[in-house]
Amino acid sequence: MSETPILKVQGVSKRFGGVHALENVSLELYPGEVLALAGDNGAGKSTLIKIISGVLHPDEGTIWYSGSEVTFENPQKAREHGIETIYQDLALADNLDVGANVFLGREPLKRVLGFPVLDRKQMRTQAAGALRVLDIQIHRFDLPIRSLSGGQRQAVAIGRAIHWKAKILIMDEPTAALGVPEQRKVIALIKSLKQSGVGVIFISHNLVDIFAVSDRIVVLRRGVKAGERISTDTSSDEIVRLMVGG
Amino acid sequence: MNSIPLEEAIAGRLGWSGSLRYWLASARAWIFLIVLVVGFEVWAHFAYHTSFVLNPFNAQSIAVFAVGPLLLALGQTFVVISGGIDLSVGFTMGFAAVVFSKILNLTRDSLGESGSLIVAATVALAASAIPGLINGLLIARLRIPPFIGTLGMYGVARGIAYLLAGGTTVPISNSIVSFVGNGTFLGIPMTVLITIVLTAGMMYLLSQSRFGQHTYAIGGNRQASLRAGINVSRNTVALYILSALTAGIGGILYSARFSAGAAQAGEPLLLDSIAAVVIGGASLFGGSGTITGTIIGALIIAIIQYGLVFVNVEPFWQFVAVGIVIIISVLVDQTQKQLSGARLDE
Numbered sequence: 001m002s003e004t005p006i007l008k009v010q011g012v013s014k015r016f017g018g019v020h021a022l023e024n025v026s027l028e029l030y031p032g033e034v035l036a037l038a039g040d041n042g043a044g045k046s047t048l049i050k051i052i053s054g055v056l057h058p059d060e061g062t063i064w065y066s067g068s069e070v071t072f073e074n075p076q077k078a079r080e081h082g083i084e085t086i087y088q089d090l091a092l093a094d095n096l097d098v099g100a101n102v103f104l105g106r107e108p109l110k111r112v113l114g115f116p117v118l119d120r121k122q123m124r125t126q127a128a129g130a131l132r133v134l135d136i137q138i139h140r141f142d143l144p145i146r147s148l149s150g151g152q153r154q155a156v157a158i159g160r161a162i163h164w165k166a167k168i169l170i171m172d173e174p175t176a177a178l179g180v181p182e183q184r185k186v187i188a189l190i191k192s193l194k195q196s197g198v199g200v201i202f203i204s205h206n207l208v209d210i211f212a213v214s215d216r217i218v219v220l221r222r223g224v225k226a227g228e229r230i231s232t233d234t235s236s237d238e239i240v241r242l243m244v245g246g
Numbered sequence: 247m248n249s250i251p252l253e254e255a256i257a258g259r260l261g262w263s264g265s266l267r268y269w270l271a272s273a274r275a276w277i278f279l280i281v282l283v284v285g286f287e288v289w290a291h292f293a294y295h296t297s298f299v300l301n302p303f304n305a306q307s308i309a310v311f312a313v314g315p316l317l318l319a320l321g322q323t324f325v326v327i328s329g330g331i332d333l334s335v336g337f338t339m340g341f342a343a344v345v346f347s348k349i350l351n352l353t354r355d356s357l358g359e360s361g362s363l364i365v366a367a368t369v370a371l372a373a374s375a376i377p378g379l380i381n382g383l384l385i386a387r388l389r390i391p392p393f394i395g396t397l398g399m400y401g402v403a404r405g406i407a408y409l410l411a412g413g414t415t416v417p418i419s420n421s422i423v424s425f426v427g428n429g430t431f432l433g434i435p436m437t438v439l440i441t442i443v444l445t446a447g448m449m450y451l452l453s454q455s456r457f458g459q460h461t462y463a464i465g466g467n468r469q470a471s472l473r474a475g476i477n478v479s480r481n482t483v484a485l486y487i488l489s490a491l492t493a494g495i496g497g498i499l500y501s502a503r504f505s506a507g508a509a510q511a512g513e514p515l516l517l518d519s520i521a522a523v524v525i526g527g528a529s530l531f532g533g534s535g536t537i538t539g540t541i542i543g544a545l546i547i548a549i550i551q552y553g554l555v556f557v558n559v560e561p562f563w564q565f566v567a568v569g570i571v572i573i574i575s576v577l578v579d580q581t582q583k584q585l586s587g588a589r590l591d592e
Contacts, residue, residue, distance in 0.1 A: 008374045091473045095533035096459075104463055105474035107456050113391035117454045 004067045006031050006192040006199045007083075008169055012061030014047055021047040024061070024224045029168065034190060034200045035216035036231070038207075040243050042221040045203050049170050052201070054078035065221070082167030088176060090157045094146035098138060099123030101246055102130060102160045130163040131155060134189055150242030158189055162198075169193060170201045175209050187213050207236045219243055274578050275526050275542040278571070282546060286553045293351040298556065302433075309438045312548035316441055316541065317496035318512065318519035319526075320448045321489030323540045326523050327452075328485050329465040329532025330385060330392035334399035335493040335519055338377045340511030342497030346370035347416035347507025350423065359420050372496045376492025377403050382483030396486075400516075407509035416507040427502030437499050444495065449537040461485060465532030514565070518547050521568050524575040531579075546571070 005028040014022040022044045028205050029035050050056040052063065054072030062069050065081050072078040075085070092101050100107070103123045110119040124141045131138060137157040138148065142209050145156060154174060171190070175183040190213045193200055204210050210217060211231060219226045219242040227242040257395040283299055290298035298304055318335045325332045349366035357365060377399050384395040426436050452458035460481050463471045472478050493512065525542030528535025550571070551564045 060328045077474065077477070085473075087473070089466070089469070091470035093463045093470050093533075095462060095466035100459065100463075104470065107459055109456070115450070115454075118456065120461055195282070 003030065005064075006066055009048070009052065010062045010064065012048070012051060012058045012063070014044075014051060014056065014059050018179050020223045022051075022058075025220070025223075025225050026061075027225070027228070029199045029201060031167070031199050032194055032197045034194050034202055034214045034218065036083040036201045036210040036217045037201055038205075038210060038217055038218065038243060039220035039226075042222070043243070044177035044223040045220055046172070047223075048220070049085065049172060049201065049203065052078070052168075053083055053170055068097055079164070082110055082165055083170065084161035084164060084166035084168070085170040086154075086157045086161060086172065086174060090153055092145055092153060092156060095144050097124070097143060098131070098141045098145055098148075098156055098159075099125075101156055102127040102163050104160075106164075126163060127159065130159040133162060134159055136185075136189075136190065147244045149182065150178045151185050154178065154182070154186055155189065158193070162193070162196075166198055168199045168201065170203075172203045173205065174202070175204065175206060183209065207239060210234075211236065212241070221245055249517075262538055269330055274575065275539050275546070278525060278546050279542055279549075282549050282553065286549065286556065289557055293557070295515050298553070304552070304556065306435060306438075308545070308548045308552050309485050310381050310435055311552050312544045313437045313441045313499065314496055314512070314515050315518035315522050315547045316445065316544035317492050317499065318515050319540045319544055320445060320537065321485075321492035322519045322523050323448075323526070323528060323535050323537060324452060324458075324461055324485050324518075325392070325489045326528045326530060327532060328461045328482065329468065329534045330482070330485070331396065331520070331530070332381065332486060333393065333396040333491045333516060334377055334381060334403050335489060336512035336516035337403035337407055337509070338490045338493040338513070339401055339497040339500065339515065340509040341377070341403045341410070341513040342370045342374040343501045343507035344411040344416055344497075344509055345373045345502050345507075346498045347418045348408045348410060350418050350501075351416065354420065363420060365423050367498055369449035370498055371491060374490050374494025374497065376485050376490075378487035379483065381490070382486035385486065386479040386482035404509065411507065411509050418501060418505055418507065423502045424505060427499065427505065437503060440495075440499065444492070445537065445541060448492075452537050457481070457484065462533060465534075492500035517565070517568060517572070518544075521572045524579065525571055527579075529579050530576060 004101055007029040009025065009027045012022055012025050013020070015127065025044070027035065030161040037048065047056065051058050054075045054077050063072070064070065072081070087236050093104060098106070099120060100123060108119040108122050110122070111117070128141055134155055136152065136159070140147075140211060145153060148156070158169070172210065174190075175186050187209060190200055190202065202210070202214060214231050216228065217231055217234065217239060218228045219239060221243060226245070229238065286298040290296050291476060320498045322332055322335060346366050346369075350362050353362035353365050381396050381399050384390045385392050426440070429436050431439055452461065457586035460471065460476045463474070463476060464478055464481060468478060496505070496515070497511055501507045522540050523535065524530060524543070525546055526535065526539025526541070528539060547568055550567045554564050554567065555561060
């Protein structure tokens with residue numbers, strides 16, 4: 001990991017009123033690396049990823065993308081840099097099909113008799129292609145995705161990020177709402193993302209998942225970085241100690 | 247992780263009666279339509295020894311009856327799909343009818359028949375867009391619930407329409423306008439033709455444009471639409487302006503048909519427009535609905551209204567009938583939601 005980090009967060013602080021949500025937090029993410037962000041509720045994990053994805057703005061500190069300093073005014077700006085965030089609720093429109101969800105907000109058009117018309121066929125084909133890369137089986141692309149399972153929906157959200165050439169993928173508790181077989185499938189998805197050179201920031205409460213997939217673990221406690229460990233050099237016990245203090 | 251096609255999964259999980267219920271819920275608009283037509287047809291045969299729908303006069307009357315509810319329901323369809331509702335359409339229509347008639351009378355001497363028609367129609371449409379714009383801004387920017395925002399606008403548009411009209415109707419006299427209101431082209435009433443063209447445009451807008459797709463997305467998951475970079479706020483404002491504009495066109499056609507503008511022109515049509523939309527299969531929870539469904543819904547209302555006159559029933563029963571049909575439709579929609587809301591996999 002001698003190359004430049006794809007993402008560098010340096011000395012970021014964020015206050016809400018008198019509350020220090022984040023205090024001088026720094027981290028680095030390299031291409032093809034999975035960084036787990038661990039911490040108890042209220043540790044500042046969500047605030048940190050919201051700052052990285054452009055939802056919130058830091059009071060102090062800087063964000064560097066591929067070696068140059070950046071300011072994201074809004075999530076679109078972050079997305080233009082290839083930073084995609086998958087929230088716990090997945091941000092999918094259940095009433096639309098897979099293709100429409102992958103292309104949500106960026107629908108391709110074709111011309112029919114001079115009129116611009118949604119190119120649904122292209123949306124479906126390309127969505128199918130993105131999901132094939134992830135080794136996900138979805139048989140019907142023309143049905144609303146409310147008929148899909150939790151894991152399949154997660155895959156649609158990941159597929160969307162991949163299709164739009166995410167360089168950095170932030171995942172907030174991606175396994176929390178899933179059954180065990182589907183959790184395994186999502187872990188496998190993250191591993192395949194890593195192989196394709198995407199940098200993944202992975203928030204989880206689940207230490208088993210964290211150790212299964214991450215290269216490094218950053219632990220936050222009450223807005224402060226409590227520690228950073230290489231996953232193979234640490235243990236669950238140590239991470240828990242860092243999370244709760246003491 | 248294998249997915250099962252929705253229909254099969256529903257059939258598998260719900261059994262025979264459940265899948266039948268699901269199918270009935272999806273096809274409810276068509277079933278309503280068929281039951282009504284067959285009912286009146288049978289009545290016509292026994293009571294008058296004639297046909298109900300195959301009689302060109304009846305068919306034409308039904309089409310003309312359907313124009314008002316359909317015009318208001320077109321915009322309403324978009325609004326309902328986005329998860330909102332527009333209660334102000336009826337009086338926006340009346341407001342447009344009064345503005346149109348006033349301007350037509352004011353400019354008749356200076357601009358002539360065609361000139362004053364163009365000016366009056368343009369001004370009336372622009373004026374009808376104003377309540378829509380305000381609705382949209384209240385709902386999108388200030389996050390006022392659509393029900394309350396548009397209910398307030400219902401009162402405002404109503405009051406202003408009556409004030410403008412001086413509490414009475416505004417008679418107009420313009421031969422082009424009369425032709426638009428009561429003339430026919432190739433045997434089809436002009437108001438019906440205009441409505442058909444407009445409906446085709448709305449169908450395109452809803453099913454083929456990004457705007458339409460985003461309308462579904464906002465109704466399905468507003469938060470997801472925001473995160474996907476859809477300008478939800480601007481889209482919402484556009485939706486309510488669209489709804490007000492279709493009501494405005496309704497107002498102009500009303501004035502043309504009755505040679506007068508009246509503040510109460512659209513009063514009964516609010517209920518009709520919402521009825522057409524929900525009978526047509528749109529969900530008041532947002533996220534689903536089609537223009538085709540709304541057309542069927544408007545036809546159902548027109549058939550109820552004209553049919554009750556046809557069979558000599560006190561016309562006030564139509565309000566009762568339409569009200570009941572709305573309630574049944576929403577009940578059916580809820581059942582459908584329950585049937586399809588369950589996770590069908592794993």
